[in-house]
Amino acid sequence: MKKRLLLLVAVTILMSACLTVTNMPPTLVPTIAINNSETTDGLSKNATAEPVSLAQETAVPIATLPPTNTLAPSPSATATEEPTSTHRSTPIWTATATLTPTAAIEPTATYWPTVTRQLLPEAISAGLPPCQTRVVDTELLAMVTQQFFLPETYVPPDLVPLSDYFDDSITLGQDLYARQAIIDPLQTIIEAMHEAGLRPSIISAYRSYSEQALAWKWWSGQYPGRVAILSARPGYSEHQLGTTIDFGSPAIDNLFHVDFANTVEGVWLTNNAHLYGFTLSYPANTYGITGIKYEPWHFRYVGVNLATQLFNSGQLLTSWQLENLSPPCIP
Numbered sequence: 001m002k003k004r005l006l007l008l009v010a011v012t013i014l015m016s017a018c019l020t021v022t023n024m025p026p027t028l029v030p031t032i033a034i035n036n037s038e039t040t041d042g043l044s045k046n047a048t049a050e051p052v053s054l055a056q057e058t059a060v061p062i063a064t065l066p067p068t069n070t071l072a073p074s075p076s077a078t079a080t081e082e083p084t085s086t087h088r089s090t091p092i093w094t095a096t097a098t099l100t101p102t103a104a105i106e107p108t109a110t111y112w113p114t115v116t117r118q119l120l121p122e123a124i125s126a127g128l129p130p131c132q133t134r135v136v137d138t139e140l141l142a143m144v145t146q147q148f149f150l151p152e153t154y155v156p157p158d159l160v161p162l163s164d165y166f167d168d169s170i171t172l173g174q175d176l177y178a179r180q181a182i183i184d185p186l187q188t189i190i191e192a193m194h195e196a197g198l199r200p201s202i203i204s205a206y207r208s209y210s211e212q213a214l215a216w217k218w219w220s221g222q223y224p225g226r227v228a229i230l231s232a233r234p235g236y237s238e239h240q241l242g243t244t245i246d247f248g249s250p251a252i253d254n255l256f257h258v259d260f261a262n263t264v265e266g267v268w269l270t271n272n273a274h275l276y277g278f279t280l281s282y283p284a285n286t287y288g289i290t291g292i293k294y295e296p297w298h299f300r301y302v303g304v305n306l307a308t309q310l311f312n313s314g315q316l317l318t319s320w321q322l323e324n325l326s327p328p329c330i331p
């Protein structure tokens, strides 16, 4: 009798367990969560990746190139660059009541910085093409932000090899390209640096959409948790314009590193680049406006007048563009 009772209890427990399993709702089945909130770049995203800033650089995966934050950052590139709620930019078209972003487009803990990302009001977006098919302004001021990206198909019209104009001591033997439109000012600024006794290099120039995509993939494989601070998504890099140069210094082995700001080449560029038409796109502590961390090596050619105006006023190129140019496309 006791034996039968025990058997009955055992059967009841077993049935109960089976029911539990068969009735388990599908949502309890362990799955790999993927963040699909932003898929325009077509790149896989890791749900565990933290929302961190988006560096513009490192398109050329050089084996010896360490991530920029493996070395101690200089005092000018401290944690104060981290995005905070007070750092949100306010592009000009959010200034009126009708253009205020709604709660649905507030920054969230998504994979990519969303500091300037927002829905355009219908009155502004009407008639604009999606950024995937935007026509890019080749008059040097085209807006490329973390909101207004470049089409995959965009290639600047007048790319030339830098090896036609500079020797290997400048290009470091790399196969670099830039727009013909910036060759003269680029030669002039490098000559001026030589005359000042400096030894500048060009560590990166034009990058195609696909090169940027490859770089992103490479870096995401090497540093999956930190790819967002080591490489830009394809389409979101000013380098695709062909008018942006990353300068290097032998003092830091021509690496992408915030210590470039403390080299003689970096100091000279900080103080003089505007005289030759180049502007520092991503100064220290401007993440909240640009969505990109401090890049003391990254200069974009915009012409002497605007570069000087920006230098004297302290205004960022991104801010100037948002205030003075019409949105080029629907993000």
Ligand SMILES: [Zn+2]
Binding pocket: 056, 057, 204, 239, 244, 245, 246, 295, 297, 298, 299
């Ligand atoms: Zn750059």
